Amino acid sequence: MLFGAACAMFFLCPESFVPMQIFCDYHLEPGPLKILEESVRPHKLIFPIKRETSVLATGQTDPSFAQADIAFGQPSVASVLKAERLGWIHLTSAGYTRYDTPEFRAAAQARRLIVTNSSRVYAEPCAEHLFAFMMAQARKLPIALQTRGGSDTPQWAQLRSASSCLQYQRVVILGYGSIAIRLIQMLAPFRMEITALRRQPKGDETIPIVTAEALPPALAAADHVINILPDNADSRHFIDEKRLAGMKPGAIFYNIGRGATVNQDDLAASLHSGHLGAAWLDVTDPEPLPDDHPLLTTPNCYITPHTAGGHPHESESLVCHFVENFQRYLKQTPLLDRVI
């Protein structure tokens, strides 16, 4: 559990006490709720009438929200813009699509409203999920787990020679954030050639960075194209017919960012044509896909149902990450995972 020790050791000094109302619309079981209550005391938690059960749900406006100084969960943009006392929103997800608009950013800046997300909580499971996709594809697990032929059969010989190694292969990561940074650490023993796309290179990156303009040669060389892009106006359908056609024949595409960043018709067409080797998706648009969606019957398309961020004690991790940031908020030091 992240920040477990920090949670347990957290006590407020009397002189720093300023009573605040913390709106929480994320449903917590008694255990993590107790951690939260004890960690923010004597500040007050306020709850909506109906709490969200998923970190991915969109909270609706709630009357109690107007009194909130801080929000922890998934408050709606409309309710945030109406809540005049609100100074900080801490999201229970890594994604923050609905806040990532020029309009919201302008409104937040005008009001000095801070938005943080929980990307640190999800970096490990999401990077491990991506890695699981890469390894399962390399070792052809979906086929190998269904194959029973002996070593004298052509099917066996074909499967064995189709099984590959990640070592020395080339990777392009679209989106350089917490997940990418962790994935790059995990890939280090495989001596791969890794390049990443970052909206605004900052110079603190550990691998070569390209912007969208310089992406085509990297895409053309990559054995693995990993999409961790958030969903916003710039990234919508970023993966389209043109970029898919520009990938190396046989390349493998992965998406654990947001489904809307991919034109799914173009993806299905590329897989059907045999140009793309396979696609591994944890996110789709919509989620789940309707029963008759073409991607469900597209060859070499493997889909998990947005479980990349899942891990044991997820609620505890989210609470402790919030509490870590709450301490920083009280001390007026920079918050972790600030996105706006």
Added chain:
Amino acid sequence: MLFGAACAMFFLCPESFVPMQIFCDYHLEPGPLKILEESVRPHKLIFPIKRETSVLATGQTDPSFAQADIAFGQPSVASVLKAERLGWIHLTSAGYTRYDTPEFRAAAQARRLIVTNSSRVYAEPCAEHLFAFMMAQARKLPIALQTRGGSDTPQWAQLRSASSCLQYQRVVILGYGSIAIRLIQMLAPFRMEITALRRQPKGDETIPIVTAEALPPALAAADHVINILPDNADSRHFIDEKRLAGMKPGAIFYNIGRGATVNQDDLAASLHSGHLGAAWLDVTDPEPLPDDHPLLTTPNCYITPHTAGGHPHESESLVCHFVENFQRYLKQTPLLDRVI
């Protein structure tokens, strides 16, 4: 491809020339066969009438074998013991079960016969295959790839919280050789606690080593038990009812060594009882399992058909590894992957 440069640059000096006969019963396609012929010239390759198509097959005695100085492939123990000129056998597998007996070792020592295997060729794909098993289990891929429920369903919530991370977990590796060494490198970014069982600790290990006597506490603490044991008299049914019962409830068992090192009835019973969390096997006894074998319908038992060693250019890698050792043999320097 391993040792590609070494292969291409290999030329014999005239003064070291001693004509030898190299028996090869491993079937090679024209490309790797050409590499082999050019690399050993002016020494002579001799072939059996019917060559083996799999690295796992057992070669039968062949009349031409009696003339061999060196054997590259899978010669039978009987033919090796009869071939008086033979000084070195290089096996095309990592496994060497049938030579790993006190009788054969004594006969080899008396005749100064050297046996090397191809474990270096298989370390990377086998370690990656193991890693693929571990990641697929952690991220629950077999279930997740079949689940389409949305984020408001109990199935989804259950799957998401059952998905786990390798980070900080405990591992026991049974068998400390090339594959284990490579796997330990791969696991480094996950900050796991790793212990290995080694028949004869040598002091060059990078992690804590235990012998069979000191294994029980390590087994009891491990989240992951990884079996890479070779098959010999000591290791047969090494994983039995007692050792399975001594594992932590929910532990995951992996086997890419040899099927005979596991009592499969005991394994099935442990999985059925729910004590063991899951088993991932690339090897079974026999291979493939008969259609009515209980393991095929045992819950949480995932089997790939002995493809862990598979990788593109497998034949080229095997040839180049042999050629590397052939150079050493000519120069009388220590051979790589010597097992006897």
